[in-house]
Amino acid sequence: MKKNTYIKRMMFSYLPILFLTISVLIFIFITILNELNVRNAIQSNKVTTEYIGHMIDNSLKTIDTDVRKLIETNMELHAFLDNPSDRLLNVVASNVLSGMMVQHAFIDSVYFYRAIDKQVLDQSKIRPLDVFPDRSVISELLEQPYPVNWSSPRLKKGSNEEDLAIKVISLGRKIPINTGSLGYIVINVKVDALSKFIDEMIDRNLTNAQIYDDQHVPFLPEVTFASSNKGVHAEVVSDYTGWSYQTEIKGGRLYSILLNGSVFWIFAIICAILFAIGSTFYVTRRNYKPIEAILHRIDRFSTTIKSADLKNDKNEFAFIDQAIERLITNNMAFQEKRQEDLTIRRQQFLLSLLNGEYESEKAIWLQEREHYALKEGTRFVATILEMDHYVQFCLRYNQKDQSLFKFVINSVVIEFAEQHNHQVMIEWIAKNRLVILHMSEEEQDIEHNSLKLTEQIRSWISDQLDFTVTFGIGNATDSSMISRSYQEATHAVNRKVTLGINKIIDTVEVQEGSSGEWFTYLQWIQSLVRQVRQAELKWQDHLVSLFQEMRSQQLPKEDINRLLHYLIFQLERELEGIMPEVGKYWSSSLKPDLLLAMEQSDTIDQIETSYRHGIEQMVEQLLELSQNRRHYVLMKEIRSFVTENFKDPNLSLTFLSDRFQVNSKYLSQLFKEEIGENFSDFLIALRMEYAKQLLIQTKENVQDISEKTGYTSSISFSRVFKKWVGMSPGQYRESQQ
Structure with a gap:
């Protein structure tokens, strides 16, 4: 039983946490169900509100439609309004009003206003407007240029002065509809009728309903909402009247708590989960202390532990075995990480050398030189390997194969360097460029050795692989001028556009050329563009001479690109506003082709061929169009x-x-x-x-x-x-x- 003490302690330590976690999950489940029920009830309430508003609007629209039809089709009504002295027409008009009240249960009263003599006819009698009890609504209609659909709730006086006023909504229409020259018709609907109509559609014991006008004045003041939370209210705004129909589920406070209390419950759940997590960490930490002590001892005394001392208790041996396994795993990971850090540090050291960061930091350079076992007086030569036709290389091989080929190049460089006992540092500084830093203590042989090694690498890649590389080599220098050697190598490899690919370009070879006069090139390009625009035959000789001059001057790629961009600019400006067919061909085809050729070509011969072919097609099109004019x-x-x-x-x-x-x-x-x-x-x-x-x-x-x-x-x-x-x-x- 003593052996089980630790297990029991572990079990009883975690039981409260397990119980709390399960309780929280059950509570979350119940809360989600309640919230879903609340949302369903609110959705049902919204549907009911939409139904109430739809039914009331339809009833009012029906009254309005019948009134408009009456105005437009009833000739007797027009005769009544146009003949003030005909009693028979008064009786006919009164019957029309009674018929409308019988047809529509909502209507409380209807009356006509005759403009010719300012008389008002209701169901009982005809009288002047000045003595008519409900004359205020007619006065408002007369003042309004454009009558509204239905008014807000108002108090209407009865046919007699002693009658009690009732709350109604009114609709007034001109007769005729557009002018109102004959008079008006006024229809009054009891608000109580609307309330009873709503009572037929809902259960007042479960739901409250209210109507608001466009000023948010309630139609039914006796109906109040218990909750002010809009989440348990449903509201629909009528497109016809502009009124708002609102309903509320009774017991809305409880619904509000269930609906809006989610934040509180979420906070409580998060606190409970945090408490459970904290308790788990605390209990685990407390129970882990014996194991931790053993692991610390193993870490400290791993070389002195004897296996015979660990056979007394199988459980302890399992812990020790696990700790040892973990120790070995950590040690292997540490060694891998250390090796990776050394590689990164070596790469960073090389990049810092190439960028000249140690030239002003002598103390840091001495420290790094000792770390890499570089002796004072070591000479350096920077070499750049650039893959030729890199665009075609990327199109031919997928990403995995590209990485494999670059790994092969790395391996070839290192292998040849080891065969000749050369000390080198390599690093890919771009997708298509590998820098090789040769290091030697023998000043006289470093340049010869670097050229020899570079030629072996170039020859092997050319013979064994499906692509070629070009090398640019800088001058030999000491540690303080490595960045200059790197810049010279970069400048040299940039000259491959005029000197050719699959070769080694030395700084001495580059320095033999000169950049030429820019003004001469610009004048040459302007003359070439003018000849192309005029479709002269000697434009081809001009183009050949331009490229030949760039070859003879051994211009670097960036200078050639700058001149060709100027040529494209001058062509575009010269072709602007001429024949639409030529302009369309230039913008959609020729210009993109020229830019693409400049970007993807590695040699000036490829660029010249693309430019000559493209411009030749455009000149032919110019000649053909010009001759047709x-x-x-x-x-x-x-x-x-x-x-x-x-x-x-x-x-x-x-x-x-x-x-x-x-x-x-x-x-x-x-x-x-x-x-x-x-x-x-x-x-x-x-x-x-x-x-x-x-x-x-x-x-x-x-x-x-x-x-x-x-x-x-x-x-x-x-x-x-x-x-x-x-x-x-x-x-x-x-x-x-």
Whole structure:
């Protein structure tokens, strides 16, 4: 029995918590059922309210409809209102009123007001309006330009002055409906009749019902709601009268508690659950102390415990065995976590080296250098491996295969480095870029060794895998300039767009090229765009020369992208407002294709092929559309004439208009439509191109050049040249020398 003491203590410790938890669950279940019942009762109450409102509205609408029909179809009624002295018509009209009261049980009284003599006819007699007891309602109708449907509850006096007033609702209609020139009809319905009608549809012992007008004044003051909680009320607003129909289930306070007390019960349940959880933790903690003491001892003295000492009590041995297993598991997890932390720390160390974060923190660098066993004077070379045609690589392989190939590349780099006893650190810095940091204490051999290792890796990947890689190598440096070597490697690999793929690009090879003059490229692009717009055949030579110049200058990818974006911008601006077919082809097809080719191509040859093919299709479309136009031949002749005679200072739209017998305004419009630019811009472009040739090829002064290009004033020529080219003629001549 002594062995069972601990088990009993455990059982009796948890029984109160178990009992409390089960009680809370039962209470939650009962509360949910009660709430569902309450919601069902409220829903039924809402349906009843809608039914009451629907029935009352239908009854009132029926009265209103019959009144309108009476006004529109009863000719005797119109005769009564139009003939004040005919007693027979008075009797007929009185019978009409009696018939309406018989037909509709809701109606308390009905009477006609005759406008011609201001007489009022009810069921008993006809009398002047001034002596009619209920004259106030007629006075209000006469003052209202647009009578409402049904009035709010009011007190109506009886046919005689001594009769008691009763509460009614009234409906007044003009006769005829639109003008009221003959008079009015007034129908009064007892509020008591509405109350009795409601009593027939509900049980007053279970439900209260009330009607409110649009000012929220109750129809039945004797009916009051016991609860102010809107949750147990049902309300329906009539679209016809604007009244509110409200009902309340008696005993609403209890329903309100059940409906709105959920917050309190939820709070109580949460407190009970928190108490149960806290008690469980407390009891578990208290009962766990003996086991915890054993586990602490095992943790502290795991190397000195003998298995023979643990055979006396099977229960204790089970606890000890479990603790030892847990200890082993924790130790394995700790080792894995430690290894992972070391890997992350190594990666962070490499990234910090590449970004130059240790260049100003000498103390931290010394600490990290000792941690990784790097000796003073170690030389470094940064190399970047970039996967070629990475877009096609992603399209060909799924995510799992991509990760596998990258793991293969990592393994190949590490294996070749170990074979040659090279010390390297590697890390993927982008989806398609792997950085390799070579480290060596031998200053003379590190560059040669890094080139040799890189070539072996490149050759193996090219032979064994379905894709290739390109390497960019920086210069050898010490620890303080690693970031510069990394930047040089990045700059080198960016040059593969002009130097080619599947090769090793050294910093020395990159430095042989230069970036060229941006102004020359921009002028070249503007001239190319103009030739494309005019569908000239020599645009292809211009495009080939542009790409050849970028190759010879070995521009990096970012510079090439910048120039090609400018080319796309100039094309879009030049094509704006021309033939709709060409504009649609440009925006929907050609422009996206050019941007996609620039993004997905790894070499400048691929980019050139895509651009030449796309622009060629657009030029063919321009030629076809231009030749189909009515004035294509005429504008071709005029354009040739201007090209041959642009040096003539008298050349103008008026001169061309007289020569070719075309209105000058219409000729200007044709220039814009067929050539794509204004006549003045076309002429200035020809003159400025010729002026640039003279400035470069001759030593003539500005005055002579201005006269040869068609300008009588050198000042005007210089102003136009600076606006067109961006610099004065003299500055342009100096920049080309």
